[in-house]
Amino acid sequence: MRARIFGMAVAALALAGVAQAADNIPAAAVTEADQIWTTRCALCHGAGGKGDGPAAAPLNPKPRDLGDKKWQSSVDDKHIELVIVKGGQAVNLSPMMAANPDLESKPDVVKALRAKVRSLGGK
Ligand code: HEC
Numbered sequence: 001m002r003a004r005i006f007g008m009a010v011a012a013l014a015l016a017g018v019a020q021a022a023d024n025i026p027a028a029a030v031t032e033a034d035q036i037w038t039t040r041c042a043l044c045h046g047a048g049g050k051g052d053g054p055a056a057a058p059l060n061p062k063p064r065d066l067g068d069k070k071w072q073s074s075v076d077d078k079h080i081e082l083v084i085v086k087g088g089q090a091v092n093l094s095p096m097m098a099a100n101p102d103l104e105s106k107p108d109v110v111k112a113l114r115a116k117v118r119s120l121g122g123k
Contacts, residue, residue, distance in 0.1 A: 023111055023115060025108055025111050025112045025115065026108055029106070029108035029109045029111070029112045030112045030115075032106075032109050032112070033109050033112030033113045033115075033116055034112075034116070036100075036103075036109065036113065037113065037116055040100070041053075041113075043055040043056075044056045044059065044063050044096075044097075045063050045066060048067070048120065049065065049066035049067055049117070049120035050065050050066075050067065051063035051064055051065055051066070059094070059096050061094055063097070066117055066120045066121065067120040067121050067122070068121070069121055069122070071121075072118070072121035077114055077118075079091060080114045080117050080118075081110050081111070081113075081114050083097060084100055084103065084110055084113050084114065084117075085099065085100055085101070085103050085104055085110055086099050087099030087100075
């Protein structure tokens with residue numbers, strides 16, 4: 001049992017390593033992105049990106065399930081990064097998807113957030 005859990009942890013780390021290596025995202029940016037996800041994004045999107053965060057209830061439209069594979073394959077990485085920095089309005093989505101102007105000067109953190117969003121879709 002312990003060996004199995006350990007094996008899964010190693011596999012998860014290996015996968016995360018591959019995703020990061022492909023993008024060359026510095027570890028510090030990944031850490032910062034994880035913090036931003038938890039403290040900002042998850043309020044609306046929910047920790048797992050299902051759109052079930054505590055602040056999502058009154059929103060209309062509600063945030064979609066970011067894990068939805070159809071949606072994942074319908075958007076490119078640029079779209080996701082643009083939404084994160086410039087907000088929903090920039091791409092004709094709800095202005096309730098707020099812009100994050102402080103991330104304009106942090107492209108690595110934006111990349112790491114985009115990778116986080118992609119990971120919700122199983123990538
Ligand atoms: C105040 C609530 C709120 C917060 C905070 C928030 N979002 Fe959103 N987000 C939304 C809503 C609402 C939508 C759906 C907009 C629509 O469908 O018109 C959305 C949509 C999205 C989308 C999908 C865009 C698409 O093409 O459908 C992504 C990706 C996203 N948000 C990422 C993030 C990330 C990353 C963060 C944190 C930096 C974040 N969001 C913070 C409310 C929020």
